[in-house]
Amino acid sequence: MHRADQVLFGNYARFALALTNGQGCRVVDASGHAYLDFTGGIAVSALGHCHPKMVAAIQEQSQRLLHTSNLYYTEPQVELAEAIVSSSFGDRVFFCNSGAEANEGAIKLARKAMGPDRYEIITTLASFHGRTLTTMAATGQDKIKDGFHPLPSGFVHVPFDDLDAVAAAIKPHTAAVLVEPVQGESGVNMPSDDYLPGLRALCDEHGILLMLDEVQTGVGRCGSLYAYQLAGIEPDVMTLAKGLGGGLPIGALVAREALAGTLGPGTHGTTFGGGPMVCAGANVVMQSLLENSYLLDNVQEMGDRLQDGLRTLAERFSTIVQVRGQGLLIGCQLDQPSRPVVQSCIDAGLLVTAAGGNVVRFSPPLNITEADVDEALTRFSQAMDRHTRALEAQS
Ligand SMILES: Cc1ncc(COP(=O)(O)O)c(C=O)c1O
Incomplete structure (x- = not known):
């Protein structure tokens, strides 16, 4: 030490x-x-x-191919994307290296998909979305941002579990609502049962995106594969990380095809994201959840x-x-x-x-x-x- x-x-x-x-x-x-x-x-x-299966998968893949970049395809990455697509609302997956990076991707996707006039993202007080400048700006905790201003603009924060506050914050320039199904970092704050369905209805009514940060709640953590399933709704965008790699660094941005299509070649990327070794480990996590x-x-x-x-x-x-x-x-x-x-x-x-x-x-x-x-x-x-x-x- x-x-x-x-x-x-x-x-x-x-x-x-x-x-x-x-x-x-x-x-x-x-x-x-x-x-x-x-x-x-x-x-x-x-x-x-x-876990013996994780160790075996990592060992096997590490002797075969460690890294390729995303200029080429690899079997473990496609297999992992198929597992996420077949088990969620999503049609397309973008892999990155962390929760913050997945949320950065979600924010970029919302901006690109909704056009220049609809740019603002509503997030919640006491939320946590990451430590990059933009995900810090999305995070609803001043103590995390202290000393790092100016931060990127385009975020407004409302109290968690307060549908009226979200409704009041929606403006013509709103692009999306970004929330955690359960606020993990700020103390496992649970919303009421009608919160996520209410957010879904508000987003539909105003034609804006519902983006769920499932970095902590996703991949089985809350007792269903994704926490949104417990609320009986589907988001437009979801981010995953933490449990997905079972200890290996990975993040994922998940969206429907029409939305994902707005991030065309050259708009977004990351050198290490979804590398074959990390995906080989993540495949063990996903298969364990899907098969048992x-x-x-x-x-x-x-x-x-x-x-x-x-x-x-x-x-x-x-x-x-x-x-x-x-x-x-x-x-x-x-x-x-x-x-x-x-x-x-x-x-x-x-x-x-x-x-x-x-x-x-x-x-x-x-x-x-x-x-x-x-x-x-x-x-x-x-x-x-x-x-x-x-x-x-x-x-
Ligand atoms: C809900 C949520 N979003 C984003 C993050 C940031 O993830 P990472 O630390 O992998 O960047 C965290 C991390 O605790 C988180 O709990």
């Missing part, structure tokens, strides 16, 4: 933990301590660490079990004020900052994330078992006990 601090940017508030190995939902640090990993690389490691209905059922069941267990703990620990989430994207809201609790969890052998300041977020692999959930609850309870005692000792 000392070596790292000498050479790396200090832009992450890292925990003092150097990880060396992982298997399933467990990781080991440099001194041999094992942790139950319910962070999952921030909702990324869909099949857990070093067990996996999505497991996400629902394990998510319910974890939420139930956390609610039981809330009866013991008054610091827990709310438990919420969908599938295996779960937030446990505290009445105080969550980072110290996340540190106590590390001390108790459990990795979880702090989100939205006072929320402990659980986003484990999709294939965890009942035993894993029960162990996470035991460790979380130990961490809460330790944290509560430390607070009492201070007062």
Whole structure:
């Protein structure tokens, strides 16, 4: 860690933990301590660490062809696009390397498709869409933008889960609405059931695009392949990343044919996007979800079990004020900052994330078992006990 601090940017508030190995939902640090990993690389490691099928696919592809650029076709990229198209509303996929890049693509697509007079994009307060200048501008959190102005213009922010606010913000120059089905980074904020259907209706009424940022919620995380399916609607554009690569860097922009067609040759691109090795790994994630209905059922069941267990703990620990989430994207809201609790969890052998300041977020692999959930609850309870005692000792 000392070596790292000498050479790396200090832009992450890292925990003092150097990880060396992982298997399933467990990781080991440099001194041999094992942790139950319910962070999952921030909702990324869909099949857990070093899943044998992922390892085999990556090994096999790495001996065949690592990189080609997008000047040519490769089988793994086409196979992955087919899997996404056949399982979603979309007809066309553009591959890139991250969630932010997928959202950049969505924003460019909206601008190009809607023409120069309809350029503004409505997004929500407390949203998170990425760290590039434009996706920061789309993000509805001032603390993320501080120090980086001027940012690209053309975004307006309204409160999340507020259809009236969206309706009032739609103007003749509006091109699209961009929202997360569940706000992940700002603390697993869930909208009401009528929110996404209401947004769909508003977008249809005004002839504007509904773009869903499913970077965190997509690829099984919420218990359906894509979170929009739970709301019974279809967006015009969707972005994916995180879970899609199961740990390999990939993003995807998904749209219907007519829209996608507006990004013709030379309008958009990325050298590394959808490379054969990354797609070979992502194909294992997609095939696992498409071929085993067990996996999505497991996400629902394990998510319910974890939420139930956390609610039981809330009866013991008054610091827990709310438990919420969908599938295996779960937030446990505290009445105080969550980072110290996340540190106590590390001390108790459990990795979880702090989100939205006072929320402990659980986003484990999709294939965890009942035993894993029960162990996470035991460790979380130990961490809460330790944290509560430390607070009492201070007062
Ligand atoms: C909803 C959402 N969109 C976009 C991003 C940005 O993704 P990336 O960090 O891969 O650029 C994130 C990352 O947390 C996210 O949760």
